[in-house]
Amino acid sequence: MISVAVKRKSFGAQTVLQDVNFDIATDERVSIVGPSGVGKSTLLRLIAELDRDYEGQISTVKNSAVVFQEPTLLNWRDVMDNLRITTRKDDRTLENILAEVGLSDKSDMFPSQLSLGQQRRVSLARALAVNPELLILDEPFASLDDEMVDEMLALTKQVVDTRNMALLLVTHTKKEAAFLTDRQLMLGGNPATIIQ
Ligand SMILES: Nc1ncnc2c1ncn2[C@@H]1O[C@H](COP(=O)(O)OP(=O)(O)OP(=O)(O)O)[C@@H](O)[C@H]1O
DSSP states (O other), rough: EEEEEEEEEEEEEEEEEEEEEEOOTOOOOOEOOOOTSSSSSHHHHHHHSOOOOOOOEEOSOEEEEEEESSSSOOTSOOOHHHHTOOOOOHHHHHHHHHTTTTTOOOOOOOGGGGHHHHHHHHHHHHHHHTTTOOOOOEEETTTHHHHHHHHHHHHHHHHHHOOOOEEEESSOOHHHHHHHOEEEEEEEEETBBOOO
16 A cells, blocks of 8 residues: 655745645556646655655555656667666566567667657566556656557556556546546645645
């Protein structure tokens, strides 16, 4: 169980989040929706423990992984090396994960040799490589065309269905939230809190 109780998160004089409280069960899929600039990514970074500078308390799982909006791959490393960076798992396991995201024949390609959609898949595979109990997706389908979004949505759903993990999705898009998650939390207000 993940338990979020953020009393206040500020950047200098600007308070971005105030009294944001919710739980996520072990196998629950939750999305955070809300307008641009409201504080979605800020909240996600707190839950991913990438930012510990806030008032309140978040108790989360030992193993979480984040997929960011941009693929953030190392361009000078091939696909396998990009996976090896996050885990000591053996190559066979990593190849299975690449197959899981539809990239079984791409392990020795470099990111620049892959389409944007394939780069997103590598990014997802890299997150899966740590075998996360919580997968956190921060607008993972931004700047993809509609067809690619549908493909990535289906892939992500399949992966989450197969693996026993919690999902936290940050998105602008109600369609993505409705397709991938059981529960939608709407962030709103200034400072932002859960309004629905
Ligand atoms: N490192 C930072 N330093 C100062 N202010 C920041 C920092 N990160 C975010 N902010 C501010 O916090 C507010 C919330 O930003 P955040 O990126 O969390 O919004 P968001 O809801 O994820 O937006 P979007 O949907 O456009 O990605 C914004 O006003 C932003 O300028």
